[in-house]
Structure formats: C-alpha cells, structure tokens
Amino acid sequence: MFMESAMLERSHLMVVREVEKQGSLTAAADVLNLTQSALSHAVRKLEQQLGTPVWTREGRSMRLTQAGQYLLGLANRMLPQFEQAEARMKQYAQGERGTLRIGMECHPCYQWLMKVVSPYLASWPDVDVDVKQRFQFGGVGALFGYDIDVLVTPDPLKKAGLRFEPVFDYEQVLVVAEEHALASVAYVVPEQLASEVLITYPVETDRLDIYTQFLTPANVVPRRQKVIETSDIMMQMVASGRGVAALPRWLAEEYAERMPLTPLKLGKKGIAKKICLGVREADRSIDYLAAFVALARDADWTRAKIRTKR
Template sequence: MIERLHLEIVKAVAEHKTLTRAAEHLCLTQSALSHSIKKLEQRLGTPLWLKEGRGLRLSPAGERLLKLSQRILPQLSHCEEELQEFAKGRRGQLRIGMECHPCYQWLLRTVSPFLQQWPDVDVDVKQRFQFGGLGAILHHDIDLLITPDPIQHQSLEYMAVFDYELVLVVNDEHPLAGESHIQPEQLSNETLITYPVERDRLDIFSQFLAPAQQMVKKHQSIETTDIMLQMVAAGRGITALPAWLLEQYQNTLPLQSCKLGKKGIHKHIYLAHRKNDEEIDYLKGFIKQAKSTTADIANLRH
C-alpha cells in the first residue's frame, strides 16, 4: 500500500537529488528512508529511482508517484489545517489565487467587508504558483482563482464578476494624450511598462500589438501599480491598465487614457472554484461580496 511517507520521500528526493539531503529534509535517517522505499519497490515490483553519478533521478514509476504526491500532499495538508482550525472552534481559511495584477485593489475592497462578515474565516492570497493558477486550484493549493483568462475544466466553475476596458495610459504632455483611440504602430517608439507577467499573457501584446505584427521600442516590468503610474506620470513610459483603476489615480497624477483601437479591448474577470466546493458557505459568501464590490465600483463610476 502506498503511504503518505512514500509520497513525501519521493517528493523530497526529486527536490533534493540525494538520499542524504532528502532524509535531512524529512528528519529521517538515511537508512530508514532507504528501507521504506525498498519495501515499496519490492511490493510494486519496479524501481522508483535510478543512480545518476552521485545523485539520483526518478524512474518512470517514480515520476508517476511524484505526480501523485504533488496532487495529494497539498490536499492532505490543507485538510489537516482545516481539522485543526475546527478543533480550535474556527471555520478555516479561504485561499485565493491571483492571476490578475490590476485586480489587487478590487480584491482589497472585497476582502475587508468579507472579513467583517466572516470573523472565523481567515484569508490568504497567493500570486505565484508552482503549476500556474489552473494547476493550483486543481491541486487544492488554493480555493478560489481570480483570472481574466479562464481555461475550461470539467472540475471547475467560472463566474464572471467584473467587466472592464483595458486602456492605454500616458501622461498629460505625451503626444498621444487627447487621442480618442490609437493604433498599434503608434507605439513603435514607446517604452511600455507592464506588470511582471509573461508577454503572451499581457493583453496589450496578445490582443493589440501581436495581431498587427507591431512591437514597442522597450518593454519594462514593474511590480506595483503605484510605481508604474508614477513612472508614466514622469514621462518615463506608457502602460495599459483597466479604465476603472486609472480613474482612481487621475485626481492626483497627470494621466490620460486612450482606447486601444477603435473598439477598445474589453475584458471580464472570473472567479473559479472547484464544483465540489460550491456548497461551502463562506466561499459562497465571498462570491456574493465580490459581486457587491463590483456593483459599488460601477455606481461610483456613474
């Protein structure tokens, strides 16, 4: 029978490459670690790893067991954490994954009233995933995924909670300021500032520049919205952000927006959750609050 210890050992060997370091990581003796795996190999009738110089590499059977460990161990850990919280009289933790950098301000507006409504539920937000957002929610590393780019899966339910237009942002003295809309070729000599996201996942590239076979002169990444817009206001470059987010800064910074193309680029923000979790009351409570926050932002804009 495959036990949790076997999964932890295979995962540790894959990460640390040697039995010695894997044993140290697991607080086991090397002999105990080797004995456990040898017994499992005998039971399965196949080796789980192969020697490669002074190190080890997983066999095909070991790789299969590694994939199982990557899926099962996070679920076990999360379940244990939940049970411990229940034992303390708490409800648990809602783990939210973010694939939308500009949505952080929107998320803050949602989380604050949610925490007031659910005082026995904690919230954790993750923006970096070992297997991407889809893998994180399927592997139970997170409970909710906020994403503008849904990838359909039979185990997931997506709900559109927020619509926005992506606009070009320039400072008041930029040559493009005042333009009703711009074309891709007008950005060929510009420095484009974006969040640190893969280029093929940035809409200004995938939906605006790439289809026209155009490129900017320079591409620069910045982590935070505030610094990004300070750079644009200082004439150091241009950026593309949701129109609703820009509106929060226009009273304090000399910034203007232009449509990206005549029709603009319109996006939806989705909340994804596992279908098996849809009856969890505090998860439903967060989705309800997310819709309410979106309605409040819409009312402020009008």
C-alpha cells in the first residue's frame, strides 16, 4: 500500500502568500478570484496533502505555523521568478526583446554604468534596462538563478556555465583631501593608514581591495572604519578632512576636478584591477545582451577612462 505523496504546486504558494498578505480568507479569495468556500477547500486540501497544519485560526484571522512560515519564504522566493518568466515569455511571444537586468557588485561603478546605459538605450529602443544595485544575494547565484542577466564585478569567479568578459583595466587608489598630510607623497604604504579613518562602502572587508591587497597582508588596520553608501557623500567627507577612501582612479579623478581631493597610488606598484561583465554561457548569443557587452568594452569613453593622469 502506497501513501499519496504531497506535491506542492504554484497555486499552493499563491494561496499562502495572499492569505498572509491579506490577513483573511475572504480578502485573499477576492484577490485570487475565488469564492471563499473554494479557497477554504483549497486550504484544507493543502494541509491534508502535507500532513501538517499550515495555519492556526484565531477568529477570522489566520496565523502561519512554522511549516506555513517555511512555505511563505518559499513563495516569496519562487513566485517572483515565475512571474518574471511569464513576463519574459509574453515579451517573446509579442516580438519584444525584453529587459536587460544588470546586477552591481561594484559600488563605485554606478557612474560608469550610466555612461554605458545611455547610448545603449538609444541603440536598442525595444529593450528596457533594470539595474539592481543592492540585491541581497551573491552575484554568481543571481546569474544562475536568472535574477539578473549581467553581473558587473571587479572580482569574477570561474564557474561552469558562466562567462566573464573583461571590460577595462583600472587602478585602485587612495583619495585624501588636498590639505591632508599624505597629499604630497608619491605613494602610500600600509603603515601610514594605521592612524586614519578609512571610509568604505557597506561591503565585507574581505571583498574590499584596500584590505585584501593592501592593509591585511601588512597586518595593518586603520584607526577606525566608517561606512558610507554613496560615492558623493563619501567624497564630501574626504574633502572635509573626515577620513580617507579607496576608489578607482578614473572616478577619483572625476571628483578631483570639482572637489579639493588628491588620488594617491597604493604602494609603490599600485593595485591593478579589472571591471568584468558576467553572463550565462547559454545567453551569450542573445543579440541585445551581446551588444551591451560589446558597447561597454569598446566605447571610446571607456578607452579614455583607462588613460590615467600622471
């Protein structure tokens, strides 16, 4: 004798999400275009199939059990992917090219990206662009999970099924105020930052080049680390003498043109980096995606940015 196995369906996840969101079966039934009796039947059947309560009833309201909370988390992860897939299929069916979703693992690269997006949108009027600047998941996982189509990163990871295209080289530099004591040195050594306030983006220290390639190998820590999310505010703080920060040279020099700032080489040899665009191998032949990578790599303004001022 075989027991009927419990099989979760998309409709089950939709029910869990809407009942939790609306707070009652009556309101959820309206959203799902069901009668209340039909939704009540679906709820009972789901709990019977699973063999465990999903909700506890408190008068007219319903509260998720531990099992229900797990299903809600699953619904919040999976349903947006279904909805995105359906939207993409609809675009294909209607002859539209869709949306290019770009994930950012490089905080200071937002200004760089905007310089690519503008001519790209002009060249591809039937493609929309969505930039995810603060997604709360790893970039590689986002590519594999189809949450994004392109990953902008200075730290590519070799993974089967992914391809990382180098876009341009750049140098990571230290930015200090023009009046700072270090502003006149030819290059900075790690020990000189031991007494400084280091301003960084809200990124783990093991993903910050100023730590991994400069301070940590020398067993040096700054006097204090201050986290700021935007480049503009960060540079304002540096210019006012509130700390020092590390940025790509091209961006540091853009700020130095309008603010009292000085970019400095990190170490005698400097820190060389690359911006890469990661895509899924299977998607490399998609014309509008390939065009974005080619534009980012070959545009005249990109070549101009890698010519650093001496």
